[in-house]
Amino acid sequence: MKHSEQMKLALAEAYRGIKKRHGGPFGAVIVRKGKVLSKAHNTVLKDNDPTQHAEVRAISAAARKLGTYDLSECVLYSTTEPCPMCFSAIHWARIDCVVFGTSINDVAKLGFNELAISVRKMKKMGKSPLAVKSDVLLKECRALLAYWNKLPDKQLY
Amino acid sequence: MKHSEQMKLALAEAYRGIKKRHGGPFGAVIVRKGKVLSKAHNTVLKDNDPTQHAEVRAISAAARKLGTYDLSECVLYSTTEPCPMCFSAIHWARIDCVVFGTSINDVAKLGFNELAISVRKMKKMGKSPLAVKSDVLLKECRALLAYWNKLPDKQLY
Numbered sequence: 001m002k003h004s005e006q007m008k009l010a011l012a013e014a015y016r017g018i019k020k021r022h023g024g025p026f027g028a029v030i031v032r033k034g035k036v037l038s039k040a041h042n043t044v045l046k047d048n049d050p051t052q053h054a055e056v057r058a059i060s061a062a063a064r065k066l067g068t069y070d071l072s073e074c075v076l077y078s079t080t081e082p083c084p085m086c087f088s089a090i091h092w093a094r095i096d097c098v099v100f101g102t103s104i105n106d107v108a109k110l111g112f113n114e115l116a117i118s119v120r121k122m123k124k125m126g127k128s129p130l131a132v133k134s135d136v137l138l139k140e141c142r143a144l145l146a147y148w149n150k151l152p153d154k155q156l157y
Numbered sequence: 158m159k160h161s162e163q164m165k166l167a168l169a170e171a172y173r174g175i176k177k178r179h180g181g182p183f184g185a186v187i188v189r190k191g192k193v194l195s196k197a198h199n200t201v202l203k204d205n206d207p208t209q210h211a212e213v214r215a216i217s218a219a220a221r222k223l224g225t226y227d228l229s230e231c232v233l234y235s236t237t238e239p240c241p242m243c244f245s246a247i248h249w250a251r252i253d254c255v256v257f258g259t260s261i262n263d264v265a266k267l268g269f270n271e272l273a274i275s276v277r278k279m280k281k282m283g284k285s286p287l288a289v290k291s292d293v294l295l296k297e298c299r300a301l302l303a304y305w306n307k308l309p310d311k312q313l314y
Contacts, residue, residue: 050246050250050251051250059208060208060209063205069201069202084244085248092242092270094270113249126273
């Protein structure tokens with residue numbers, strides 16, 4: 001399966017979360033050897049829990065499903081560049097590669113309380129072996145943020 | 158209550174986790190206006206979930222208890238310096254201050270797959286308002302790591 005196909009699943013998951021008003025406009029999918037292990041969206045508002053970003057939830061679900069904290073050979077797709085919390089969770093999980101669309105700067109502009117440290121900077125400083133691919137379905141991921149940003153009842157956190 | 162009293166609670170929580178073989182030798186406590194909101198230890202091995210560090214679990218529990226992702230006016234005590242995942246979770250939770258004992262370097266020496274980026278470096282790079290206090294009950298926190306390190310069945314992850 002191509003990166004764009006998996007990213008479409010992450011986008012659909014993000015829209016699902018927006019429609020349910022569960023949290024921010026973010027979705028993530030974890031794939032291992034072509035098989036989808038988990039899909040998740042941000043549930044910070046629904047759960048009253050600041051740790052429940054899409055990527056963290058996708059990692060928890062995939063790891064518990066496999067019965068191991070070790071997600072080697074997995075790729076994580078995220079509609080937006082993972083924040084430093086999610087980057088580090090991806091590193092701890094030993095995921096091989098992270099693929100994303102929009103950047104941390106894009107969501108910082110929307111008003112999220114973002115730590116402006118990029119995935120590539122985290123990777124370099126932390127000497128993480130994680131592979132990184134950006135700008136996948138960038139146009140569609142930007143449209144997702146624009147859709148959320150126009151909601152009259154959107155909620156920042 | 159003094160910092161050392163709260164840190165003793167975090168140490169007790171870490172020893173509890175070790176005895177149950179739930180994960181690494183780490184404990185955390187969150188306090189608001191002198192009242193303990195949550196106590197947690199690392200459960201990465203028990204839960205098969207790489208995101209379940211003591212600090213993340215303490216934040217989830219405290220936020221869900223209060224019914225908000227916003228833990229302003231809270232102090233988080235951790236037996237060891239929070240890793241970048243936990244630092245960022247603390248930032249997202251808007252916690253006022255983090256207090257810890259041993260450093261990331263101390264646990265990296267034990268063999269944990271650590272991203273060697275200190276809390277102070279993360280704070281500076283991310284322009285986080287979080288206050289930081291280190292070396293609290295350092296001797297006792299070092300003894301905790303030494304106790305774990307001598308266990309014949311200790312498990313790294």
